[in-house]
Amino acid sequence: RSCYFILPAGSEFQCQxxxxxxxxxxxxxxxAGSILSTEGKPVPCSGGSCTFTNTESTDMWVAxxxxxxxxxxxxxxxxxxxxxxxxxxxxYAVNGTGGYSCGYILPAKASMTCRAQGSINMRTSxxxxxxxxxxxxxxxxxxxxDCPLVSYPKPNMCDCAYTNNHNDR
Numbered sequence: 049r050s051c052y053f054i055l056p057a058g059s060e061f062q063c064q065x066x067x068x069x070x071x072x073x074x075x076x077x078x079x080a081g082s083i084l085s086t087e088g089k090p091v092p093c094s095g096g097s098c099t100f101t102n103t104e105s106t107d108m109w110v111a112x113x114x115x116x117x118x119x120x121x122x123x124x125x126x127x128x129x130x131x132x133x134x135x136x137x138x139x140y141a142v143n144g145t146g147g148y149s150c151g152y153i154l155p156a157k158a159s160m161t162c163r164a165q166g167s168i169n170m171r172t173s174x175x176x177x178x179x180x181x182x183x184x185x186x187x188x189x190x191x192x193x194d195c196p197l198v199s200y201p202k203p204n205m206c207d208c209a210y211t212n213n214h215n216d217r
Contacts, residue, residue: 053151054109056176057082084109084176091173096124096164098173100154107183108154108175112138112162115147115169122166126150128158138162147171155183 055061091100091110102108116122126138137160138150154160154175164170 053111054084056084056086083178085179088174088176091175093162093170093173096168096170098126098162098170099159100175101159102154102156102175104156104177106156106181107178109151109178110154110160110175111149111151112173113147113149113171115145115171116142116167117145117169118167119144120166122168124148124162124164124168126152126160126162128154128160153183156181
């Protein structure tokens, strides 16, 4: 698994684990300037399920962390409708226990819905506004990726390809 997140200017973070973890690496990509507001908004969740509408005129960075408990099949999925298509923002499934986090951009004026099945306990769920809009809430969802790569000798769900044909983004 991998984690990615936006760390606000002047902030710190800590990672904590339980059990045996093999840490492969950590990388940073400093940004040219501050892109997020400093005041967060809670994303209300009940029983692991959440519904949230970004009422701002700019996009929002949404960050969630949760854990599964018990021995049953536990799932968590967040989606957003974009120009008539449903886009998956976060998806998690485990038989048994485990923790996970998701971070994603929710366009201005857009809504998201997250549904939990099994025993999912939400740890944190919050959103920060971007200082300017980046996404278009009515842009078509691009489907130019190929996951898994079918030409790979033995297709693997982690093998993907995508070409960004946009010169300006």
